[in-house]
Amino acid sequence: MFLGHAISMSQLYGQLLIGLINGSFYALLSLGLAVIFGMLNIVNFAHGAFYMVGAFAAYFLLHLAGVNYWGALVLAPLIVGAIGAIMERTLLKRIAGLDHLYGLLLTFGLALVIQGLFQNYFGASGLPYPIPPELQGARNLGFMFLPNYRGWVIVFSAVVCFATWFLIEKTRLGAYLRAATENPTLVRAFGINVPLMITLTYGFGVALAALAGVLAAPINQVRPGMGADIIAVVFAVVVIGGMGSILGSILTGFALGVIEGLTKVFYPEASNTVVFVIMAIVLLIRPSGLFGRVA
Amino acid sequence: MSVKTLPVPATRFTREERDAGVAFLVMLALIVVGPFVAYPFFVMQMLCIALFACAFNLLIGYVGLLSFGHAMFLGMASYVGAHAAKVWGLEPELAILCGVASAAALGLVTGALAIRSQGIYFAMITVAFSQMIYFFCVEAPFTHGEDGIQSVPQGFAFGLIDLSKPSLLYVFVAAIFLVGFFVVYRTINSPFGEILKAIRENEPRAISLGYRVARYKLAAFVLSASLAGLAGATKAIVVQNASLTDVSFSTSGEVVLMTLLGGMGTLYGPVVGAIVVVSMENYLAQFGQWVTVIQGAIFVACVLLFRRGIVGEIGKAIGWSI
Numbered sequence: 108m109f110l111g112h113a114i115s116m117s118q119l120y121g122q123l124l125i126g127l128i129n130g131s132f133y134a135l136l137s138l139g140l141a142v143i144f145g146m147l148n149i150v151n152f153a154h155g156a157f158y159m160v161g162a163f164a165a166y167f168l169l170h171l172a173g174v175n176y177w178g179a180l181v182l183a184p185l186i187v188g189a190i191g192a193i194m195e196r197t198l199l200k201r202i203a204g205l206d207h208l209y210g211l212l213l214t215f216g217l218a219l220v221i222q223g224l225f226q227n228y229f230g231a232s233g234l235p236y237p238i239p240p241e242l243q244g245a246r247n248l249g250f251m252f253l254p255n256y257r258g259w260v261i262v263f264s265a266v267v268c269f270a271t272w273f274l275i276e277k278t279r280l281g282a283y284l285r286a287a288t289e290n291p292t293l294v295r296a297f298g299i300n301v302p303l304m305i306t307l308t309y310g311f312g313v314a315l316a317a318l319a320g321v322l323a324a325p326i327n328q329v330r331p332g333m334g335a336d337i338i339a340v341v342f343a344v345v346v347i348g349g350m351g352s353i354l355g356s357i358l359t360g361f362a363l364g365v366i367e368g369l370t371k372v373f374y375p376e377a378s379n380t381v382v383f384v385i386m387a388i389v390l391l392i393r394p395s396g397l398f399g400r401v402a
Numbered sequence: 403m404s405v406k407t408l409p410v411p412a413t414r415f416t417r418e419e420r421d422a423g424v425a426f427l428v429m430l431a432l433i434v435v436g437p438f439v440a441y442p443f444f445v446m447q448m449l450c451i452a453l454f455a456c457a458f459n460l461l462i463g464y465v466g467l468l469s470f471g472h473a474m475f476l477g478m479a480s481y482v483g484a485h486a487a488k489v490w491g492l493e494p495e496l497a498i499l500c501g502v503a504s505a506a507a508l509g510l511v512t513g514a515l516a517i518r519s520q521g522i523y524f525a526m527i528t529v530a531f532s533q534m535i536y537f538f539c540v541e542a543p544f545t546h547g548e549d550g551i552q553s554v555p556q557g558f559a560f561g562l563i564d565l566s567k568p569s570l571l572y573v574f575v576a577a578i579f580l581v582g583f584f585v586v587y588r589t590i591n592s593p594f595g596e597i598l599k600a601i602r603e604n605e606p607r608a609i610s611l612g613y614r615v616a617r618y619k620l621a622a623f624v625l626s627a628s629l630a631g632l633a634g635a636t637k638a639i640v641v642q643n644a645s646l647t648d649v650s651f652s653t654s655g656e657v658v659l660m661t662l663l664g665g666m667g668t669l670y671g672p673v674v675g676a677i678v679v680v681s682m683e684n685y686l687a688q689f690g691q692w693v694t695v696i697q698g699a700i701f702v703a704c705v706l707l708f709r710r711g712i713v714g715e716i717g718k719a720i721g722w723s724i
């Protein structure tokens with residue numbers, strides 16, 4: 108069925124590229140979820156909404172303040188991360204001692220509010236965001252043409268992901284974070300401001316989502332529904348990778364993006380469901396995820 | 403001796419039985435009066451959604467499992483029920499049973515995988531599975547994609563009762579709701595239900611007492627999925643169509659909202675929550691996406707301010723156990 112019509116190599120590479128792009132977004136988003144979960148024990152259902160807000164922030168910065176793509180790449184995550192930090196301080200903090208499910212419910216409610224507001228003002232249609240002039244055009248790799256912007260997204264996402272991994276796993280600040288995850292009371296006794304660390308961690312995770320949103324803006328249009336569409340896949344990525352692992356969420360994100368892209372070539376009908384099927388198989392074999400520690 | 407001199411209770415009922423009885427009579431009265439004060443068609447849809455919420459509450463309220471993808475059971479049963487009634491030409495009660503069976507089978511498969519994980523993982527896995535079912539329904543030929551299955555015949559229940567007559571259809575739907583509600587009531591007030599509550603309170607302890615927790619959870623999951631399917635298939639007969647909305651993620655979110663707002667772990671909470679949320683959607687429809695914003699705000703308010711929900715808070719205020 109799927110080998111009956113010849114698949115051209117360019118089509119294969121094209122879908123691989125799209126898969127890597129989507130994988131970049133999955134990796135950035137699931138990484139943010141993992142960081143937040145590690146510190147706050149909250150599954151941030153509003154993550155998709157913040158991804159969308161990040162894209163809108165880039166759009167507003169361009170059209171209202173004249174800030175170009177490069178400015179937005181820095182400012183949008185900062186602004187959205189600050190909004191996230193404020194939400195942590197005002198709302199999430201109040202449910203810190205409760206069952207984890209309340210965190211899920213609260214952030215789901217926040218996601219509905221944010222998404223509903225944007226849908227109210229911008230409808231369901233997408234707004235275009237231009238590719239920055241420096242990254243327009245494409246280069247010939249010999250076997251395919253690679254649009255410069257897409258290459259940039261993949262490389263930049265990978266760099267950000269591994270920088271985050273390095274920050275958390277290899278630096279002193281990361282050691283404090285990991286220690287506070289294990290035993291917040293003890294770390295506070297050492298004179299480290301754990302509540303501030305929690306707020307900043309949430310802000311950082313949200314900023315990663317917003318960064319993914321800025322990167323996505325020129326590729327997929329800026330739409331209020333963009334976050335809701337991606338969040339279920341990101342959840343599946345997190346379940347497959349295992350919640351405990353930073354590196355696991357990065358690798359799983361990229362890998363699943365590629366698998367999804369390949370499925371589009373060989374069996375397009377299943378391209379939307381393949382991630383979930385893989386999740387079911389992983390749950391059968393390793394319920395705690397590929398990289399997860401046994402809970 | 404002392405056994406014989408125990409005081410005889412003044413009434414035949416305990417306080418709990420009286421409270422539950424009064425609450426049930428109030429609900430029954432609402433079901434009887436409903437079609438005379440509101441549009442009967444609207445009340446029927448509300449009954450279906452209320453049953454859906456009761457099914458969901460069986461899991462979150464009594465086992466502590468948050469299924470964030472319960473629309474997959476409602477939607478799948480609604481498609482299968484509609485298909486059975488329209489294409490296979492089955493009588494409505496058999497079509498509904500087909501829908502229930504499909505939801506139960508789906509619940510068995512997804513539940514067996516999902517209950518291996520706990521808490522928020524369980525919730526995330528159900529989100530992912532429901533999204534998978536959604537895409538399946540978009541692609542599968544029998545669901546007709548964006549169009550859905552339309553003009554589903556209502557037919558004759560048991561070969562006799564003409565369901566195209568609104569009054570008869572209302573009685574039929576009310577009866578199904580009451581049966582579903584009774585199943586939930588019997589489940590949570592049975593030894594099985596007590597074990598479920600024990601699992602909710604302290605799972606390791608239930609395991610140490612020798613209960614096969616996974617089996618109890620799976621049984622509860624399948625039961626909840628089947629009841630959600632009953633609601634979905636009945637709804638397909640009432641509204642005469644099955645569409646992607648019923649299987650979409652927003653429907654999953656709404657049932658969580660209804661139960662949270664009405665009161666998780668209370669028998670009548672989901673019914674009250676369903677009445678409030680469905681009415682709100684109906685009467686605020688002209689405000690478009692503001693409904694989503696309001697729903698989100700209610701979520702936030704419920705989690706931060708009144709986690710017992712409407713029924714739980716009222717019950718606490720007047721000292722009733724309902």
